[in-house]
Amino acid sequence: MSEPDRYPIGFVLSDVDGTLLRPDHSISPRTLDTVRALREAGIVFSLASGRPPRAMRQQLEAFGIDVPSAGFNGGSIVHPDGRYLVRHHVPVEAAVTALLLFATYPQVETWVFADNQWLVRGPDGPLLPLEQQALGYAPQVVDSFEAYLHCIDKVVAASSDVRLLLELEVRLQQQTAGQAQVSRSQPRFLDITAVQADKGQALVTLAEYLGVPLERTAALGDGGNDPAMFQRAGLSIAMGQAEDQVKSQADVITGSNLQDGAAQAIERYILLR
Template identity: 65%
Template structure:
């Protein structure tokens, strides 16, 4: 897509990892100030991420977000007081099919998120330190995922073998078609959530909650789970380091997260600075 749409933006929904956050999961001062400038200009701002709600708290505080935020790719939308605006769980049958496929892969670590906890079998997996650093809290080791099958927020296949995750994404989409969303939030993470748990639905839900028409919204992201909100937003912005498939689905492309691309996009395309 090309060109910036003319509608004035009243609400911005942004991804976190790979977008607002630098590779070390930190927020730059420029990004914090850009979000502050948005809010001072009367533009609503919130977050949509694959993370659990409690893994967003530090960023919510740093950015001064006082609106509901979308966790688990939109499967859970949480008010600032912790109450739910929306909560969608992965259907039991889809969870069973997902766990069966992922569990048979030697190079894949299987993580289940339920009730605010990060559940896994092996706490020594090579991907665990990265995730723990990003989330800010440790996993809970369980012998079986069976007790949680009726209240799963998200299942993740984590692997440094990115091509394998691409193959698993295609295989699983056929198995859970119409039951679950399957998308790579990052090249090394394959997320499985409820059908309603996507960032496009989250954008629409939050826009309605705020009384903002979709044509007056903007979405910023970098991952395979972000085009869902690109397709609903009035203005869609892809990060510079995003894969070409993601960039093609955005209206404009900004700098990378190393280059503070989210702040640049806010300044240039929404506030009109620079």
């Protein structure tokens, strides 16, 4: 899109971690003020995240969001009162394929989100404390994931070995083709969700629900699961710290999340008019 301000925007859908949140998971006053200005201008604002809906409540309240939002990369679209507009589980076969693969790598922590819980096999994973801080609740330690196979919302491979996650991403995409979505929401997190769990489809569903044409929507993000939104939105905005592959698929690139890049873009391309 050569003219980022070609269409007046009526609906903005934003990623959370790495986009609206600083690296310490805080929200800057500027970002809060900018989203408030959007709502005062009559522009609808909501969230699309790899997070569980349960872990988005604080952000929903902080931004005053009163419309449905998308968790699990779009696998669950939830009204503010907790009712589901859309919900898709990971097929059992795809979940088992991912779990068996991850179990062969000691440097990979395997997390399962199911039945409104965060499930782990052990309490000592090095990435657990940071994720617990981000989500706002603790994991439940289980002996096996077998009892939850029928209701898994997301499987996550978490590791500081980014190169390994890149390799696992390619392998799983091949092994679960047509069954599940496989993408890295952040460099250290590889997400496996239902094939219908797609932020682009979440944007389409929410825009239709709100009665906003797609050409009047905007999407902001920084992760490998965000270009799906970029491809559907009338205006797509990538954060400055995003990987080149993500930035190459956006209409415009803004500052990083340390520079209030989301607020910069909203001010410049959406509110300025």
